[in-house]
Amino acid sequence: MQVVDVLVVGAGLAGLHTARLLARQDLDVLVVDRRRSLSAGIRTTGIFVRRTLEDFDVPGHLLGPGVRDVLLYPPSRRSPIRLTSDRDEYRVADMAGVYEHARRAAETAGAQVLLGVRYAGVAAGVVRFEGAEPVRARFVVGADGARSRVARDLGLDVNRRMLVGAELIHPVASMTATPAFHCVLDPRVAPGYLGWVIDDGRHAHVGVAGYPGAMRSGVRHLLDAFAAGAPGRTAPTGPVERRGGPIPVGGVLRRLACPAGLLVGDAAGAVSPLTAGGLDPCLRMSELAAAVAAGYLRTGDQRLLDRYDGNTFRARFRGRLLLRRVFAGIRSPAAAEAAVAVLRGRPGRALAARVLFGDGSFPDVDPRPAGPPLNRALR
DSSP states (O other): OEEEEEEEEOOSHHHHHHHHHHHTTTOOEEEEESOSSTTSSOOOOOEEEHHHHHHSOOOGGGBOOOBOEEEEEOTTOOSOEEEEOSSOOEEEBOHHHHHHHHHHHHHHHTOEEEESOEEEEEETTEEEEETEEEEEEEEEEEOSOTTOHHHHHHTOOOOOOEEEEEEEEEEOSSOOSOOEEEEEOOTTTSTTSOEEEEEOSSEEEEEEEEOGGGOTTOHHHHHHHHHHTOTTOOOOSSOOEEEEEEEEOSOSOSOOEETTEEEOGGGGTOSOTTTOOOHHHHHHHHHHHHHHHHHHHHHOOGGGGGGSOHHHHHTTOHHHHHHHHHHHTOOSHHHHHHHHHHHTSHHHHHHHHHHHHOSOOSSOOOOGGGSSOOOOOOO
16 A cells, blocks of 8 residues: 555645645655546636736746736626726636646656546545555645535535636637726626626636526526627637636635645635635645645644634635625625626725735735745746
8 A cells, every 4th residue: 555645635726736845845745636637627717816926936828918907897787897907917827737837846846646536535544546546644635626525534624605607718819909807797697796708818718606596597507698798708719618616705614624634725715705716825825734734744743733724814804704795695686786886986996996906815824934934936
């Protein structure tokens, strides 16, 4: 039976980044993922915000042009609110390329990555797989998504408040207008969230997300209906890809770690409750997770695991949780029209700009006290 220090379940951005950082701490790290290709089953839009690109070395050749304009539409789609930043606030990534880059970085650091391996459970340090030999691991990292099986097996908290999203991605002709991020607040299309189009001149991403119980006609039907008349939509010039999946929006879970393992990424609820953005928090929390896990495995001191405490994180984003509840309460087109009308005033525009263009991050964590400094570069 193979024996490793750390078994990471899930080869998404959170899992691969955590694996790389742990391998750099001279730990024996194995990553498994049920997918046979990292380009399959992608569930994220791949929108990186400015703060992430400032703090992490995401390869520029995998990023589209910068986006500075956001247009907020009411259900009528008339007279959108345009917010413009003086900096590039968003860039859309080739996520298949980002995942492959993160995989190579993890392997270069010394981690082993195995695809096509389906996790089946863990007990007493022995991790089982479907159709493969078990592995004994000192520590297990659950990076297996919003409905994490690792979380249940380790007795940690699980996500209970989720949106479900679906998206179309396709190439477009060369850019003829300024790249823009179009957001439609319409509970008929996306109950509790938004419909969106982001077109950076290379690809168009058209999506909807909302609470599944309110999507009576199904998320795919709503997406197709929205895409037929979505603002800013550019005609496809190549094949159309579909993505989709659950999005946790209840905030970081409270119980994230135990002596047998911990959670990162969507499995940890590391998604902004308000914007549903998960790429920035998954990278930040992965750094703390790696530092805590490495310190614990090095010393055996369980008190180090207390630093990876969801209650600490949750205290920092009470405002986002409150706004999430407000967002969820917008259940009629008339209410959505009124909400957008409020945002047209100076205070409303300032609030929207702070949410969309702010310098803060969710959550902002510092891994350094738990061990040696960790390099933030993805390479």
